[in-house]
Amino acid sequence: MDLLLLILTVPFAFGVIMFLMPLHFKFLQTFHILLSVIVSSLLLCAVGKVVNKEVLSLFHDFIFLDSMGAIFLSLIAITGLLANVYATTYMKWELEGGHISLREVKNYFALSFIFTWTMSLSVLCNNIAFMWAAIEATTLASVFLVAVHNDKKSTESGYKYIVLCSIGLAFALYATILLYSAANGKIDGEAMLYTNLLANAASLDPMALKLVFIFALIGFGTKAGLAPTHTWLPDVHAEGPAPTSALLSGVLLKCAMLGLIRYYAVVANGVGFDFVETIMAVSGTLTLFVSAFFLIRQHNVKRMFAYHSIAHMGVIAFGLGVGGAIGLFAALFHCAAHSFTKALAFCSTGNIARIYGTKDMTKMGSMIRIAPLTAVLFGIAICSLVGVPGFAIFVSEFLIFKAAAIDGKFLLMGIFAVALAIIFIADFSHFFLASFGKVEGKVEHNGEMKLSENLPLIALAVLIVSFGIWQFDSFTFLLDQSVKTILKQ
Amino acid sequence: MATINLIDIIAVLMMGTSFAVFSLRQYRHSVLAYALQTLLLVAIFLALYDKYDSHELLVWSVTAFIIKVVCVPLYLLRLIKKLGVIVEDEPVGGFFISPVVALSFSLAVAMMFYKVFIHFSIFKDVLPLFAASFIFMMGIFGFILRTSFLKQILSYCLFENGIHLSLALMAYTSHELVEVGILTDAVFAVIIMSILAKRFYASYGSLNTSKAVNLRG
Numbered sequence: 001m002d003l004l005l006l007i008l009t010v011p012f013a014f015g016v017i018m019f020l021m022p023l024h025f026k027f028l029q030t031f032h033i034l035l036s037v038i039v040s041s042l043l044l045c046a047v048g049k050v051v052n053k054e055v056l057s058l059f060h061d062f063i064f065l066d067s068m069g070a071i072f073l074s075l076i077a078i079t080g081l082l083a084n085v086y087a088t089t090y091m092k093w094e095l096e097g098g099h100i101s102l103r104e105v106k107n108y109f110a111l112s113f114i115f116t117w118t119m120s121l122s123v124l125c126n127n128i129a130f131m132w133a134a135i136e137a138t139t140l141a142s143v144f145l146v147a148v149h150n151d152k153k154s155t156e157s158g159y160k161y162i163v164l165c166s167i168g169l170a171f172a173l174y175a176t177i178l179l180y181s182a183a184n185g186k187i188d189g190e191a192m193l194y195t196n197l198l199a200n201a202a203s204l205d206p207m208a209l210k211l212v213f214i215f216a217l218i219g220f221g222t223k224a225g226l227a228p229t230h231t232w233l234p235d236v237h238a239e240g241p242a243p244t245s246a247l248l249s250g251v252l253l254k255c256a257m258l259g260l261i262r263y264y265a266v267v268a269n270g271v272g273f274d275f276v277e278t279i280m281a282v283s284g285t286l287t288l289f290v291s292a293f294f295l296i297r298q299h300n301v302k303r304m305f306a307y308h309s310i311a312h313m314g315v316i317a318f319g320l321g322v323g324g325a326i327g328l329f330a331a332l333f334h335c336a337a338h339s340f341t342k343a344l345a346f347c348s349t350g351n352i353a354r355i356y357g358t359k360d361m362t363k364m365g366s367m368i369r370i371a372p373l374t375a376v377l378f379g380i381a382i383c384s385l386v387g388v389p390g391f392a393i394f395v396s397e398f399l400i401f402k403a404a405a406i407d408g409k410f411l412l413m414g415i416f417a418v419a420l421a422i423i424f425i426a427d428f429s430h431f432f433l434a435s436f437g438k439v440e441g442k443v444e445h446n447g448e449m450k451l452s453e454n455l456p457l458i459a460l461a462v463l464i465v466s467f468g469i470w471q472f473d474s475f476t477f478l479l480d481q482s483v484k485t486i487l488k489q
Numbered sequence: 490m491a492t493i494n495l496i497d498i499i500a501v502l503m504m505g506t507s508f509a510v511f512s513l514r515q516y517r518h519s520v521l522a523y524a525l526q527t528l529l530l531v532a533i534f535l536a537l538y539d540k541y542d543s544h545e546l547l548v549w550s551v552t553a554f555i556i557k558v559v560c561v562p563l564y565l566l567r568l569i570k571k572l573g574v575i576v577e578d579e580p581v582g583g584f585f586i587s588p589v590v591a592l593s594f595s596l597a598v599a600m601m602f603y604k605v606f607i608h609f610s611i612f613k614d615v616l617p618l619f620a621a622s623f624i625f626m627m628g629i630f631g632f633i634l635r636t637s638f639l640k641q642i643l644s645y646c647l648f649e650n651g652i653h654l655s656l657a658l659m660a661y662t663s664h665e666l667v668e669v670g671i672l673t674d675a676v677f678a679v680i681i682m683s684i685l686a687k688r689f690y691a692s693y694g695s696l697n698t699s700k701a702v703n704l705r706g
Contacts, residue, residue, distance in 0.1 A: 062664075062666075127664070127666075127667065129663065129667040129670065129671065130666070130667060130670050132671075133667075133670035133671055133673070133674050134670075136674045136678070137674055137677070140674065140677045140678055140681055143681050143685070144681075147685065147688070150688060150691070150692070151692065152692045152693065152701075152703055153703045155685060155688045155689050155692050155701075156701040156703055158685050158688075159638070159685050159689060159698065159701060160701075162678065162681060162682060162685065163632065163641060163645075163682075166645060166678055167629060167632055167648075170625070170628075170629075170648055170649075170652060173652050173671070174625075174652065174655065177652070177655050177656055177659050177660050178606070178609060178659070180659070180660045180663060181606075181609040181610055181611060181659040181660050182609045184611065184660065184662060190664075191663075192663055192664065192667065205608075205609070207608075208608070208609055211605060
């Protein structure tokens, strides 16, 4: 059976199977991990084939996997797997605490497979309208992963999530229709296929492409969390369970960004790179400063990381704005670096909430004594988020500086440095507040989590450090190929 | 003598129904206005099919009739009955001001949009393209100006109809599966929003979304 066909059917089938499973936590936990491993293995097999320069496509190129898609598919596979494994531990605590019922846990596990399926579909679609439908489906599949509880806050977060993302994505659908009608009859082959549009971008009407990009930026930018349409993100990421936040921030935002990058490639090759780079630089700058402003005021650890997600989507946008081969490489690398880092950050908030019974950092303290491993993992996430050398995010941020310096974009370098400095100061003050000094509130779980419970977090920390100090040839190959595709070299 | 264009007439009627969906205070009436609007949308699909002999449009009209004229309104009417709500709460700016604001701004934005769309559209008539942008904007303003969760679901349905009409006018040659994908999303979005509306009503004792102020900062 075709590998892409398996990827398109197996996660969905697993979701349905999980819905039908008996209400027995130990069984559900083991089964969830097993099925997650199978799904991730399938995704990584497909990525491996792309690394080996195989061309994967299905249904007359309706579905395809290119090097850019392979980068994002690997994030779904790796970050998705580790967040799903952590979810089994987190849900055990929630169950023990009486915060959730066993049926809700089963539904959560089942929906996480449907969510993985929609994200994979969004990465694999060559048909731009279907890609839009898949990205919209990711919202629908994840609403009840966020609004797990029936209380006011949970319902409010679910409401804001679906309403704001649906409105935003409506503009992306208009971009899709406009792009199709601008290309239909003017290019060879099917005008809905991204590969055809990219190959024939130069023959498309430049005015139409400019409008298409603005609509796509509003649409996919809303879903990716770019300012000023980011307002849904802090509420949703802060209110959902920790593993959901890890999935949303670590993977989902990147899928929306991939949609935008595909439009970026088509429009840049149609009207020239200056236009898209200017727009992305403005969008990135706005996003960075808006998030930095709100980041300073945050005391809720999950809200703080939510604003971080916005900030780092701003970094990716900024990388696309700086442009050039190095800027694009950095933006794509940042997608992976931020995916691992934010998954670790949000998963560690799961541990922290268990220890203190609250997300308010002013009521924490002395974490290094109570749960040293969690404090170290939390510290690794913070270090990577602020771009400390030796951690993954430093690599991409350094490359963005380098790209700007090579192109003589010194104003952009200055803006980027100021924004990162604000984020750096805000983050470390929060980290010290939670990790050191006296406990200001109460401690509900006085001790470290079991090593087995921390394993997914340790794996993420290893990935963050590895990507910070090591160059993985296969991953670099995918990045290089993607940059060449965008630049049509 | 000028001939009367059937598609133009239906497009104007669609604009009228979108105003009705937005403005009517009784939920039941709003849903019925939406069903009528979608029936008119199906009529446009059939008229375009007759004009261009495009097989895709015939498939679209059948699926849109079953899903959007029959299933979605019935589902929403059931939801209204279950919740026991009849009239929506006073929206932002009151019952009179908000339709006037939505109408004026939607007309203004549609005036800008249609001129751009007509350049690239396969179908070159002004009125239907204008109507598509107008209906889309009425949906967007429904989200902004109406605070009732149910009215916001109907606003989603409205702008989805606007997009659907644009798709038929500008991209009716696209694959049938595209329409199926978009329609499936729309149906699931309505179902999920309805479940959330039920939860919202149970939590807040009202469908007024301006009460949802627990997550700020």
